[in-house]
Amino acid sequence: MTGAVPTDAAAPELDGAPLFLVDEVPDTHVLTVAGAEGRHAVEVLRLTTGERVRVGDGRGLVADGTVVSAGPGGLQVQVTVRHEVPAPTPSLVLVQALPKGDRGPLAVELATELGVDRIVPWTAARCVTRWREDRTEKGLAKWRAAARAASKQARRPRLPEVTEPMSTRQVCGFLGDVDLALVLHEQARRPLAGVPVPAEGTVVVVVGPEGGLTDGEVVAFLAAGAEPVRLGAEVLRTSTAGAAALAAISTKTKWV
Secondary structure, three states, X not given: OOOOOOEEOOOOOOOOOOEEEOOOOOOOOEEEXXXXXXXXXXXXOOOOOOOEEEEEOOEOEEEEEEEEEEEOOEEEEEEEEEEEOOXXXXXXXXXXXXXXXXXXXXXXXXXXXXXXXXXXXXXXXXXXXXXXXXHHHHHHHHHHHHHHHHHHHHOOOEOOEEOOOEOHHHHHHHHOOOOEEEEEOOOXXXXXXXXXXXXXXXXXXXXXXXXXXXXXXXXXXXXXXXXEEEOOOOOOOHHHHHHHHHHHHHOOOOOO
16 A cells, blocks of 8 residues: 555654665555665564664655564564655765775764765875775775765764765865865864854865875865864864864754
8 A cells, every 4th residue: 555654744753763774765554674774673683573663765755663573584664654854954064085994984984973964085185095996986885885884873864975086176166166165274273163154055074184285285275265274272083083073063053
């Protein structure tokens, strides 16, 4: 049967019910969570009949319901209500210079848990890591997998977008069309805490690599309309600086 499940504009509280992500949320009374998501639900979380869950498509559509069966094929979920979660505002974007090793997925994971809406991998001049053509898809796959896992952990109904990598010139072009662009720089005079954040539009945070920004990159970002800011007296790792900045910004917007 289709078309009879009620739809709410606002998401009801489900007391921390786990979120499972599927490609599409069908318009049916009962839906199936199969594949890797279903196995995780049954074998790791040990969900059983009667427990409440959420099933989303990662693009804002969420179905709340109750498990009616759990087995090798995954979960069968009786849907009680569907709702569309609107895109948050302002939209938060992290331009992240490519860190070494596993610090890239770590940066993505932390940023996702702290509310980022888009992540742009940036090939800065002093990046030790380089995504050559044969490594780009592998690198993006790791970053996107980290964003998906962190979204489930944080129970976010919307997955952040991880874009194709950008050069400095491409980042500058992008910064020219946003509402607020901030570049983290340890030598900046203005603290991030003192920057007013717009309630709507797009806010971008640019994080440099382990070796820091070059003078040319700073000049280019300034010309594109970005403002250098500092987080504090300490210099954070590139993998954690973005998350710290997003948390500070979110206290002025999404968490208020």
